[in-house]
Amino acid sequence: MSGSNKKTYSVAVVGATGAVGNEMISILEERKFPVKEVRLLASDRSDGKKLEFSEKNITVKKTDSSSFNEIDIALFSAGASRSKEFAPLAVRSGAIVIDNSSAFRMDPDVPLVVPEVNPHAIARHKGIIANPNCSTIQMVVVLKPIHDAVRIKRIVVSTYQAVSGTGKEAIEELSQQTRDLFNYREVKHQVYPHQISFNCLPQIDIFEENHYTKEEMKMINETKKIIEDDTIAITATAVRVPVFYGHSESVNIETEKKLTADEARELLSDAPGVKLIDNIDALEYPLAIKAAGRDEVFVGRIREDESIEKGLNLWIVSDNIRKGAALNAIQIAEILIGV
Ligand code: NAP
Ligand code: 3JN
DSSP, rough: OOTTOOOOEEEEEEETTSSHHHHHHHHHHHHHEEEEEEEEEEOOTTTOOOOETTTTTEEOOEEOOOTTOOSEEEHHHHHHHOOOOOHHHHHHHHHHEEEOOSTTTOOOOOOOTTTTTGGGGGOSSSSSEEOOOHHHHHHHHHHHHHHHHEEEEEEEEEEEOOOOOHHHHHHHHHHHHHHHHHHTTOOOOOSSSOOOOOBSSSOOOOOTTTTTBBBHHHHHHHHHHHHTTTTTTEEEEEEOOOSSSSSEEEEEEEESSOOOHHHHHHHHSSSSTTTEBBGGGGBBBBOOHHHOOOOSSSEEEEEETTTSEEEEEEEEEEOIIIIIIIIHHHHHHHHHHHO
């Protein structure tokens, strides 16, 4: 699909009532995506609900087999099982699917795309383009320019992930637990396996046979696919923290050629999608509360790893719902239509 700026497109948002879907609706409007019709889809629970788009109330519809008639682009963020059920159907109806779930990310026939890193992969799509996991996206935006310059041999990453990554019910769980704690009420948990308020949980998603969590394995496998280098050694620890918006990551890399901290700062100061905030004298470094609502991936605390010859430490922060999900998907859609 390519076209002039005058062409308009019918866009479906599947999962429109969710944390990511809601942000997709806002970003389509903010970036003036050339929309002919926006079709808002969710589960039967939301059928008939109204959501605003471009100052109009749009009725949310239950997703079913007829949902994709006449749709050009379908943005999916309703979970992997819904993507597996409805994305092939949407493609058969003539839509191009940009899928935010893990359903197709590692499928060799499906490009896994971060526009600042591998936009060329979009061209080989067969109807579905996958959006990576939020923790992967922000890391590869910063690491790709370094990999191109000095080749990264090994990555050790620990994440500090906001509850919004789990969706709207998790945002409510952190709020409710915090209110209950301050009011000396019993603290209940439903979304997470333990209390998240005033706590850190070293578990995101379920455990795999190798004792890594699914989230950790997503970061490892998706990074190699996006950077197109299977030889990078990667290990990850994913931690949920009591933050509403913005994932933070401590990233340690070992490189083939030496890159000094100053050289890394210079390289990253004009890397696409990256904003360098690294002034320790002024106590300036990336913070989740400052990244929330912003489009960039922020990087700071860049320093040489003194325990090895060629290594760096970095602190990477981004809004997980925007660049980590909704914005990245809409950037892919913009490339598709040639904006
Ligand atoms: P959320 O806030 O819990 O929202 C879930 C959305 O899915 C709601 O709109 C919900 O509709 C809809 N849904 C649930 N069951 C459905 C069904 N049977 N048919 C159609 N829609 C259905 O979750 P979220 O944070 O927005 O995340 C949604 C999905 O996006 C996740 O499961 C994940 O796959 C993906 N995601 C990706 C990233 C990333 O890293 N790129 C980050 C976050 C999420 P109702 O309101 O009607 O229940
Ligand atoms: O936990 C986070 O911060 C990100 C969560 C992403 C997520 C949540 C539920 C299901 C995903 C994802 O995007 O990988 C999925 C999924 O699609 O498997």
